[in-house]
Amino acid sequence: MKKIQLIYGIATAALCALVFHLEAQNPKAKNGTFALTHATIETVTKGIISDGTVVISNGKITAVGNNIQPPAGAEVIDCKGLFIYPGMIDGGTNLGLSEIGADPRTQDFNEIGDVIPQMHALTAVNPNAVAIPITRVSGVTTVLAAPQGDLYAGTAALINLHGYTSEQMYAGFQGAVLIFPNTGRRGYFDRRTDDEIKKAADNALKKMSEVWNRAVQYQKIDSATKGNAGYYPEMQALLPVVKGEHPLLIEVNKAKDITAALKWVKDKKVKNVILTGVAEGWRVADDIAKAKIPVITGGILELPVRDYDRYDQAYANAGQMAKAGVKVAIRSGENGNQNFRNLPYHAGFAVAYGMDKMEALKAITIVPAEIFGVADKLGSIETGKTANLFVCDGDPFEPKTQIKQVFIEGWQIPLVSRQTQMYDEFLKREPGVNKR
Amino acid sequence: MKNLILIFVFVLYGSAASAQDKGNVLIKNGTVLTITKGTLPETDVLVKDGKIAQIAKNIAAPQGVRVIDAKGLFVMPGIIDAHSHIALDAINEATSPVTAEVAESDAINPMQINIYRALGGGVTTIHALHGSANAIGGQCQILKLRYGTLDPDALKMEGAPRTIKFALGENPTRVHGGGNNIVPRTRMGVEFVIRKSFSDAKKYAQEWEAYNKNKLVKGFRGAPPVYNLRLETLAEILKGNITIHCHSYRADEIFMLLRVCKDFGIKKIVFQHVNEGFKVAPELAAYGAMASVFSDWWAYKFEVYYSTAYNAAILTRNGVVTSINSDDAEMMRHLYLEAGKTQKYGSLTDEEALALITINPAKQLGVESRIGSLEVGKDADIAIFKNHPLSIYGVPQYTIVDGTVRFDRANDPADMRLMVDPKQNFDEATFFDKGVDHCLDGTEFLFTNDKN
Numbered sequence: 100m101k102k103i104q105l106i107y108g109i110a111t112a113a114l115c116a117l118v119f120h121l122e123a124q125n126p127k128a129k130n131g132t133f134a135l136t137h138a139t140i141e142t143v144t145k146g147i148i149s150d151g152t153v154v155i156s157n158g159k160i161t162a163v164g165n166n167i168q169p170p171a172g173a174e175v176i177d178c179k180g181l182f183i184y185p186g187m188i189d190g191g192t193n194l195g196l197s198e199i200g201a202d203p204r205t206q207d208f209n210e211i212g213d214v215i216p217q218m219h220a221l222t223a224v225n226p227n228a229v230a231i232p233i234t235r236v237s238g239v240t241t242v243l244a245a246p247q248g249d250l251y252a253g254t255a256a257l258i259n260l261h262g263y264t265s266e267q268m269y270a271g272f273q274g275a276v277l278i279f280p281n282t283g284r285r286g287y288f289d290r291r292t293d294d295e296i297k298k299a300a301d302n303a304l305k306k307m308s309e310v311w312n313r314a315v316q317y318q319k320i321d322s323a324t325k326g327n328a329g330y331y332p333e334m335q336a337l338l339p340v341v342k343g344e345h346p347l348l349i350e351v352n353k354a355k356d357i358t359a360a361l362k363w364v365k366d367k368k369v370k371n372v373i374l375t376g377v378a379e380g381w382r383v384a385d386d387i388a389k390a391k392i393p394v395i396t397g398g399i400l401e402l403p404v405r406d407y408d409r410y411d412q413a414y415a416n417a418g419q420m421a422k423a424g425v426k427v428a429i430r431s432g433e434n435g436n437q438n439f440r441n442l443p444y445h446a447g448f449a450v451a452y453g454m455d456k457m458e459a460l461k462a463i464t465i466v467p468a469e470i471f472g473v474a475d476k477l478g479s480i481e482t483g484k485t486a487n488l489f490v491c492d493g494d495p496f497e498p499k500t501q502i503k504q505v506f507i508e509g510w511q512i513p514l515v516s517r518q519t520q521m522y523d524e525f526l527k528r529e530p531g532v533n534k535r
Numbered sequence: 536m537k538n539l540i541l542i543f544v545f546v547l548y549g550s551a552a553s554a555q556d557k558g559n560v561l562i563k564n565g566t567v568l569t570i571t572k573g574t575l576p577e578t579d580v581l582v583k584d585g586k587i588a589q590i591a592k593n594i595a596a597p598q599g600v601r602v603i604d605a606k607g608l609f610v611m612p613g614i615i616d617a618h619s620h621i622a623l624d625a626i627n628e629a630t631s632p633v634t635a636e637v638a639e640s641d642a643i644n645p646m647q648i649n650i651y652r653a654l655g656g657g658v659t660t661i662h663a664l665h666g667s668a669n670a671i672g673g674q675c676q677i678l679k680l681r682y683g684t685l686d687p688d689a690l691k692m693e694g695a696p697r698t699i700k701f702a703l704g705e706n707p708t709r710v711h712g713g714g715n716n717i718v719p720r721t722r723m724g725v726e727f728v729i730r731k732s733f734s735d736a737k738k739y740a741q742e743w744e745a746y747n748k749n750k751l752v753k754g755f756r757g758a759p760p761v762y763n764l765r766l767e768t769l770a771e772i773l774k775g776n777i778t779i780h781c782h783s784y785r786a787d788e789i790f791m792l793l794r795v796c797k798d799f800g801i802k803k804i805v806f807q808h809v810n811e812g813f814k815v816a817p818e819l820a821a822y823g824a825m826a827s828v829f830s831d832w833w834a835y836k837f838e839v840y841y842s843t844a845y846n847a848a849i850l851t852r853n854g855v856v857t858s859i860n861s862d863d864a865e866m867m868r869h870l871y872l873e874a875g876k877t878q879k880y881g882s883l884t885d886e887e888a889l890a891l892i893t894i895n896p897a898k899q900l901g902v903e904s905r906i907g908s909l910e911v912g913k914d915a916d917i918a919i920f921k922n923h924p925l926s927i928y929g930v931p932q933y934t935i936v937d938g939t940v941r942f943d944r945a946n947d948p949a950d951m952r953l954m955v956d957p958k959q960n961f962d963e964a965t966f967f968d969k970g971v972d973h974c975l976d977g978t979e980f981l982f983t984n985d986k987n
Contacts, residue, residue: 200835230834283964287976293960353964378966402865404964406648409949410655410868435968437834444872447927496927498875518833521813522845522881526852531817 126513128261132156133511134169135490135504138178143185143464144479153183155486158509163482178490181503184460185479186240186487187495189439190395190467191375191430194234194242195224195258200435213249213303214310216275216336220244221256221265230437232516235260237440238489240507241270241477243395243430243467245348250307252276254336255348257471259487261507272471274373275340279351279360280304283404304359311367314341343370348395350375352404354382361390373470375430378404381416384423393470394425398432399445411452417462418454428467429459447496459496485509557585558915558938561596565605565919570612570886570893571908580610582915585937590911601940603933609923611889612909613659613916613934616867617827617896618780618807618860620664620973621649622680622690627666627977628673632711632719632728635699635768637673639663643687646953649864650682654942656868657918657931660692662860662900664807667702667782667974668710670719670728674699674768675780677900679916680934682941685953696901699772700807701729701781703788705838706975714978726791733799736769773799778901780805780827782974784838786814793822805899807860810842816853825856825899830873831880847891848881858896862973871924878925888925 133155140148140163154162154170161170169175198205207223224244234242240260246253254275262268280303282296291299310333317334318341328334339345347369351360357380364372374380377396380387387394401413409415421427429449431442446459454462468478476485489495490504505512560582567575567590579594580587596602620626625642628634643663653661659680665673677695684690703725712720719725742760749755771777779796783789783806793815796804805825806812810833812819812826819826828850833842843849850857859874861867870892877883877891897907906914915938922928934942 198834199837199840202837229840281966283966286965286967289965293963352966355962379964400865400869402649402652402967404966406952407950410652410951412949435835436832438831441831444927448869448872451922451928451930494927498872498927499878499925501879517841518843518845518880521841521843522849525813525816525843526845526849528814528817532821 126515128507128510128512130158130510132170132173133506133509134167134173134175135178135183136169136175138181138183138490140183140480141185141460142480143461144481151183153480153488155506155509158486160480160482160484160486160488163480176490176504178503181490181492182495183480183488183490184238184495185464185477186489186505186507187238187442187463188428188467188477189234189239189242189431189442189463190428190470191245191397191432192242192439193245193247193434194230194260194437194439195226195228195244196220196246197434197437198225198228198230200437208246208253209248210246210253213306214251214333215248215253216251216340217332218246218253219256219273220246220253221258221269221273224256224258224265224268226263226265226268229517230439231260233437233518234439235505235507235512236502236514236516236519237443238491238495238502238505239439239442240487240489240505242439243272243471246276247278247434249278250280250303251310251333251337252278254345257473259485259507261510261512271473271476274346274348274471275337277307277347277349279349279356279363280307281351281353282356283353304363308363308367310337311369314338315367318342340369340371346371346373348373348375352376352378354379357383358386361386361392364390364392377420378413378416380425381412381419384420384425387420388424393428393466394420395428395430395467395470396420397430397445399429399448400441401432414448414452417449417459418452421454421458421462426466426470427458427462428470429462443495444498450496456496556937556939558935558940559583559597559600560915560935560938560940561594561600561602562605562610562917562919563594563596563602565608565610567909568609568611568889568924569909570889571910577606578610580909580917582917582935582938585915585939587909587911587913587915590909603919603940605919607921608932609920609929610909611657611918611920611924612893612907612913613918613936614657614870614892615858615896615900615907616653616658616661616861616870616892617805617858617899618664618862619653619661619864619867620666620862620976621653621661621864621867622647622678623663625977626973627668627975629666629668629710629978632669632707632717633671633732633765634665634669634673635671635732635772636764637665639665639673639676640691643676643678643690645682645684645687645690648952650680651942651951652864653867654680654682654934654936655931655944657871657920657924657934658867659916659918659934659936660900660902660906661867662698662780662896664780665700666976666978667700667706668978670702670707670711670725671732671769672700672702674777677902679936680941681936681939682951683953692902692905697771697777698780698900699768699777701779701792702974703781703783703792704785705836706782710975710978722785722788722791725788726795729792729795730798732769733773733795736766736773737799739763739766740770740773772801775802778803778805780807780899782807784808784810786811790815790818793818793824796824797822803901808839808862810839810846812855813843813846813849816850816855819850820854825858825895826850827858827860827896827899829862830859830876844876844880847877848883851877851883851887851891852881856895856898857891858899859891860896865967871920871929872927875925875927885923885925
């Protein structure tokens with residue numbers, strides 16, 4: 100009898116261990132064919148479809164519309180009462196390049212040097228960064244991972260937020276980052292005199308131009324020598340930029356600096372330019388529009404940069420630029436606390452303070468896709484595009500809206516992050532106050 | 536807001552009373568979010584002499600009282616930020632691990648433009664805190680955002696309880712152990728510094744008590760103990776006359792301070808930031824300790840790496856009186872959005888979410904009988920929103936402090952400075968880093984060789 104009890108006990112223990120083991124495993128993303136039915140579909144580019152179906156197969160959106168039969172073998176997900184949106188795109192982050200803000204050992208976005216376009220963000224993106232699941236479960240499926248620093252600070256890359264290598268995450272865009280010399284102050288602690296600021300900016304401008312001139316020269320030598328101009332990594336990295344194949348992402352914020360950047364771009368005949376940051380774009384919006392240069396602005400939830408600015412100036416900037424005819428994408432700018440999940444709230448605030456709601460939605464979906472040259476793949480719900488999308492129960496700009504499904508390149512993403520796991524563990528902690 | 540300019544002119548001509556004007560106003564036909572007594576559709580709020588005099592339908596406007604048409608708008612109590620560093624000229628007296636003797640009441644700057652910007656976010660009261668460089672920092676000050684006065688004292692909330700800043704974890708250990716090579720360098724040291732300070736204060740208070748008793752005895756010839764403002768202040772904490780607001784992140788250090796407080800008989804304690812409060816929520820609830828948290832800030836340093844945006848919801852569900860604060864001049868302008876996030880992260884109800892930025896911080900500051908809800912007899916601190924404040928499209932239209940309209944979105948000019956620095960370069964612009972906590976502001980000099 101004791102033997103039976105023992106066997107029973109061992110069996111129970113083994114079963115428990117097995118169950119515990121299964122529960123303890125992190126859920127995995129799932130690939131396959133899915134049909135999301137009876138949803139309100141915000142395609143972004145082709146209007147709203149009521150009671151519609153989206154079919155996802157092999158990583159792509161294979162059908163969108165009414166009266167679509169789910170293909171045989173598809174997993175049907177009833178989305179009655181729910182909404183489908185294209186995955187949101189944050190056009191300027193350090194996601195994957197920083198784990199903990201105050202710990203330099205965990206940061207890989209700021210290499211030594213100010214002429215280092217050959218430093219590739221894609222190389223240093225950690226596919227297993229804790230912030231990645233935290234970001235994607237909120238419907239942000241794609242981000243630009245960008246280096247920071249001075250002048251030619253490196254090359255940024257667009258990544259989808261699912262994959263285990265940089266190759267699996269790469270979303271088809273790279274561009275060189277240029278931090279335009281800033282004549283503004285970096286914070287209250289920046290106690291440089293006005294002269295010191297001007298001198299530093301002038302020197303940087305000079306260097307910036309010299310490097311660009313050399314790159315143009317290098318392109319000529321490269322083409323004359325049929326690619327045998329020698330090993331000059333900085334120049335080689337700028338080659339596609341000079342040719343216009345890669346854009347130059349110019350980070351610039353103060354009005355006067357934006358004007359200087361527009362002039363520099365014109366003087367140097369830079370072919371492919373994106374302005375980023377652009378906090379004071381509203382002051383020179385007509386000039387930006389005239390230059391036909393697209394803008395990735397943000398964060399929106401910022402203070403005005405001048406004491407005499409209207410209190411809501413930072414909230415209104417994106418809408419004011421859009422009204423002037425500038426092509427505007429919105430980024431969250433939440434590098435310090437890795438809160439890129441707040442991207443829809445930045446867009447929502449732009450709306451609350453004057454931006455057209457549809458424009459704001461486009462500013463975090465199709466517009467960044469267009470700016471990055473990947474609008475054939477990302478940014479809207481259309482047949483043939485990459486299946487980056489999310490399902491939610493309301494307006495995605497509203498904080499009470501819940502995300503119900505996330506798909507990235509056709510993979511159904513588990514809605515789990517370390518933050519949700521801690522919620523599950525600690526909402527009703529065991530043991531509570533008393534262990535016995 | 537024209538009032539404000541008038542007030543400003545008035546102040547310039549030498550009157551000091553204007554900032555504490557107690558206004559009269561009638562707010563008509565708004566959706567009134569009382570917080571404590573439900574939501575009242577199409578209801579009027581009458582303010583007399585800076586207090587809420589009546590909440591009812593169809594109140595007739597008394598003669599000469601300004602009427603605000605709030606039809607289609609939402610009327611809520613002014614938002615309270617339990618953790619702010621605006622309106623201050625000094626944040627950190629980072630010269631010793633214990634500086635209980637200093638007080639933010641000596642460093643108030645009523646001219647900071649951030650005060651007006653906060654009004655633009657519906658904020659009417661802030662807890663202006665000392666920084667977190669020291670295990671026991673300076674005394675803090677509860678301020679009403681009476682923007683328009685040049686008198687620092689006029690911002691102080693009359694009769695508000697006294698509070699003091701404590702700080703655990705990385706900040707005090709980094710500043711003193713790391714920067715100055717003195718205890719504390721570790722969380723062990725932080726506990727010791729606090730216990731030692733309380734023990735010294737206890738002894739000090741006993742010595743004074745004995746002296747005060749003995750001196751009444753005829754023929755007593757002893758000298759009084761040496762007066763010490765630091766110990767005097769700490770003794771007031773032990774007597775329950777000053778409330779601790781403790782900067783903290785990790786569960787272990789939060790629990791540590793609970794035990795210290797228990798040992799020294801300190802009953803009321805409010806934890807600030809308290810990112811890992813959710814891990815010891817049952818302990819906090821059992822002690823009656825309160826928590827003032829960020830909605831979702833994390834990852835900016837190691838001790839906030841294991842945070843969750845569900846913190847406020849877990850604490851609330853475990854019965855801890857919880858508020859959401861900003862610690863940041865920008866975030867304080869949309870605390871209603873931060874409160875709204877608890878509906879995404881933990882499905883709090885509208886009332887629970889709004890309580891996080893109104894009545895709950897009022898309880899934490901000990902001023903819940905004065906502010907934090909719309910009730911007859913309370914101070915007329917009111918924010919009026921277009922769209923529901925928990926909606927992303929909610930936009931404050933008027934912010935009223937003690938019955939005086941101090942923010943009027945439609946009528947205020949863009950430039951609301953009270954002081955123009957004649958030496959300032961007109962083209963000066965400042966670009967801030969996002970996601971940096973401000974608890975160490977003023978200590979940057981200690982880390983000049985440190986990238987962060």
